[in-house]
Amino acid sequence: MSGKVLMKGNEALAEAAVRAGCRFFFGYPITPQNEIPEYMSGRLPEVGGQFIQAESELAAINMVYGAGGAGARAMTSSSSPGVSLKQEGISYMAAAEVPGVIVNMVRGGPGLGGIQPAQSDYFQATRGGGHGDYRTIVFGPATVQEMVDVVGKAFELADKYRTPVVILGDGMLGQMMEPVVLPEPIDPASLPPKAWATTGTGGRRPPVVINSLYLDAAECEAMNRRLQAKYREICAREQMAEIAFPDSEYFVAAYGTTARICRMAIQEARARGHRVGLLRPVTLWPFPAEAFETVIGRAKGFLTVEMSLGQMVEDVRLVVAGRAPVSFYGRTGGVVPSSDEILIEIEKMVEGGGSM
Amino acid sequence: MTSRDTERPLGAEVVYERPRALADVVTHYCPGCTHGIAHRLVAEVLDELDVAGRAIGVASVGCSVLAYKYFNVDMQQAAHGRAPAVATGIKRVHPEAVVFTYQGDGDLAAIGTAEIIHAAMRGENLTVIFINNAIFGMTGGQMAPTTLVAQKTTTTPRGRDPARAGYPIRVCEMVSVLDGAGYVARAALSSPSNIARAKKAVRKAFESQLGGYGLGLVELLSSCNVNWGMSPGDALRWIETDMIPVYPLGVFKDRSEAGAEAARMEVAG
Ligand SMILES: Cc1ncc(C[n+]2csc(CCOP(=O)(O)OP(=O)(O)O)c2C)c(N)n1
Numbered sequence: 036m037s038g039k040v041l042m043k044g045n046e047a048l049a050e051a052a053v054r055a056g057c058r059f060f061f062g063y064p065i066t067p068q069n070e071i072p073e074y075m076s077g078r079l080p081e082v083g084g085q086f087i088q089a090e091s092e093l094a095a096i097n098m099v100y101g102a103g104g105a106g107a108r109a110m111t112s113s114s115s116p117g118v119s120l121k122q123e124g125i126s127y128m129a130a131a132e133v134p135g136v137i138v139n140m141v142r143g144g145p146g147l148g149g150i151q152p153a154q155s156d157y158f159q160a161t162r163g164g165g166h167g168d169y170r171t172i173v174f175g176p177a178t179v180q181e182m183v184d185v186v187g188k189a190f191e192l193a194d195k196y197r198t199p200v201v202i203l204g205d206g207m208l209g210q211m212m213e214p215v216v217l218p219e220p221i222d223p224a225s226l227p228p229k230a231w232a233t234t235g236t237g238g239r240r241p242p243v244v245i246n247s248l249y250l251d252a253a254e255c256e257a258m259n260r261r262l263q264a265k266y267r268e269i270c271a272r273e274q275m276a277e278i279a280f281p282d283s284e285y286f287v288a289a290y291g292t293t294a295r296i297c298r299m300a301i302q303e304a305r306a307r308g309h310r311v312g313l314l315r316p317v318t319l320w321p322f323p324a325e326a327f328e329t330v331i332g333r334a335k336g337f338l339t340v341e342m343s344l345g346q347m348v349e350d351v352r353l354v355v356a357g358r359a360p361v362s363f364y365g366r367t368g369g370v371v372p373s374s375d376e377i378l379i380e381i382e383k384m385v386e387g388g389g390s391m
Numbered sequence: 392m393t394s395r396d397t398e399r400p401l402g403a404e405v406v407y408e409r410p411r412a413l414a415d416v417v418t419h420y421c422p423g424c425t426h427g428i429a430h431r432l433v434a435e436v437l438d439e440l441d442v443a444g445r446a447i448g449v450a451s452v453g454c455s456v457l458a459y460k461y462f463n464v465d466m467q468q469a470a471h472g473r474a475p476a477v478a479t480g481i482k483r484v485h486p487e488a489v490v491f492t493y494q495g496d497g498d499l500a501a502i503g504t505a506e507i508i509h510a511a512m513r514g515e516n517l518t519v520i521f522i523n524n525a526i527f528g529m530t531g532g533q534m535a536p537t538t539l540v541a542q543k544t545t546t547t548p549r550g551r552d553p554a555r556a557g558y559p560i561r562v563c564e565m566v567s568v569l570d571g572a573g574y575v576a577r578a579a580l581s582s583p584s585n586i587a588r589a590k591k592a593v594r595k596a597f598e599s600q601l602g603g604y605g606l607g608l609v610e611l612l613s614s615c616n617v618n619w620g621m622s623p624g625d626a627l628r629w630i631e632t633d634m635i636p637v638y639p640l641g642v643f644k645d646r647s648e649a650g651a652e653a654a655r656m657e658v659a660g
Contacts, residue, residue: 059480059484087479087483093505094473094476094479095476097469097477097480098477098479100467100469100473100477101476101481101484102484105480105484105485123470124470127469131468233465233467234447234488235465235489236443236463237445238444242414242464243465243466244467244468248457248468
């Protein structure tokens with residue numbers, strides 16, 4: 036199957052997971068991602084997989100911890116309030132080095148918030164989210180096709196680095212229909228064996244243990260240093276970003292749904308003669324610092340646009356490090372910025388209104 | 392052949408030895424604690440059923456957190472209360488494996504109440520070893536949901552007052568009403584005869600899993616002499632004098648054919 040099919044974002048993501056060899060899905064319903072568990076509940080039994088509607092997000096992520104620790108490609112999906120509950124399990128997965136994929140179709144918060152699109156879980160996703168010194172790889176796709184593509188990549192990197200991987204979307208991406216090309220299915224049996232996984236010793240080898248307890252402080256620090264070395268390797272190798280109009284003087288930095296709207300605003304700004312480009316992180320962690328470095332020499336300013344009141348902008352400022360003005364525009368709580376609003380902000384930046 | 396076999400003097404017969412499913416290490420348990428007895432029962436049953444090679448254990452958070460070092464089988468350490476969810480994930484991946492959790496009363500009956508109830512509700516083919524010592528041992532003797540009325544703990548310094556702190560929770564009674572529970576029994580680690588009965592119950596809880604009858608749960612009334620402020624001997628006697636009246640021993644449910652047969656005979660007899 037290599038032709039294009041028209042699919043809803045959430046369902047395309049779910050099918051892409053199945054094709055990436057995911058056979059185990061555990062989730063608890065929450066809007067706006069219910070199509071993912073619904074799709075999985077029908078689809079996984081067809082390919083010999085298992086779907087469980089768990090009693091809570093806590094249980095769901097711990098089922099992922101169990102299944103991932105047992106060697107399988109496992110996934111859970113939720114939206115903001117539910118992902119808050121998953122943080123305990125994600126921290127344990129990071130520490131015990133259990134691979135798994137967590138999808139967060141972000142909605143307005145804090146608290147129960149709303150169900151409209153938001154990007155206000157950026158800090159939670161990119162700073163670890165739970166307790167302890169850890170990071171998760173985070174993707175922020177902007178189209179249904181890119182969601183499909185990053186799902187395969189997410190499972191690949193989760194296994195490669197033995198770490199949880201987060202995909203941040205929102206209700207807009209989850210609900211919209213776009214044409215997609217689905218990847219060829221991977222047979223999970225063809226994946227490399229995982230010697231570290233719990234399978235039963237068969238009486239042939241010493242027991243394996245999946246664990247995150249280190250009562251000796253020096254040992255706990257050593258575990259952390261091991262994780263940090265892995266994170267440095269991820270930062271060096273796995274950054275992904277798109278730069279549109281790289282020869283521009285000004286750049287809008289945005290990801291996901293917001294980047295789509297920024298693209299429209301940039302087109303209009305360029306039609307008005309402004310030399311504005313788009314710098315769109317695809318991996319939110321590792322933050323694509325290298326992409327910023329390729330434009331920083333000629334950049335006269337950056338405008339960060341988010342569906343939050345200023346989260347990714349902190350990473351932009353860290354990377355730009357005072358070498359150009361960085362301004363910010365954000366809507367939150369489920370309000371989606373319009374391209375007209377963004378255009379006004381672009382013109383402010385170009386006219387020198389950008390603040391450091 | 393283990394080294395123990397080769398070292399055996401000619402003509403001598405082994406009448407008692409370490410089960411193969413138990414690792415040859417010194418445990419960290421306090422003198423007098425019955426966790427060690429419970430570990431041994433589990434290991435003996437794994438050996439007798441010849442399933443240690445396909446066993447995967449889930450250690451919980453509590454005094455038994457280091458169980459992953461003590462069982463000679465693949466182990467996953469779970470977050471506080473989540474062991475039944477972790478075990479569910481493992482068992483769905485490896486349905487042929489023999490998966491068990493080992494949980495205390497804070498772990499299973501406080502923070503992990505939802506997980507155990509729903510694992511039973513789904514009829515997961517798992518074995519749950521549930522240690523009821525009426526206290527939070529690891530954190531220094533605070534009230535557990537299983538703490539007896541009037542029992543002193545560090546967070547019920549004047550004794551558990553039901554008006555403020557509620558009543559002991561009876562897990563077997565609660566789990567056994569769920570259709571997905573295959574075997575539910577309560578035993579006590581308080582005397583040789585009770586320990587022999589506990590062993591039978593542990594074995595049945597594993598057989599329930601092997602037979603596909605659903606969740607097998609054994610509650611073991613256990614001592615925590617240190618946090619109870621008693622001598623080891625007094626603690627064992629306290630299980631019999633104070634705990635058993637609140638937590639009656641027995642089989643609450645047995646869906647296995649043998650169990651169904653026994654139930655029929657009881658009715659007929
Ligand atoms: C999320 C979380 N909350 C609290 C704790 C602290 N804690 C560790 S063990 C424990 C209670 C253990 O009691 P129990 O399950 O009865 O086992 P025991 O130690 O008595 O064997 C608590 C509250 C923790 N580790 N994690």
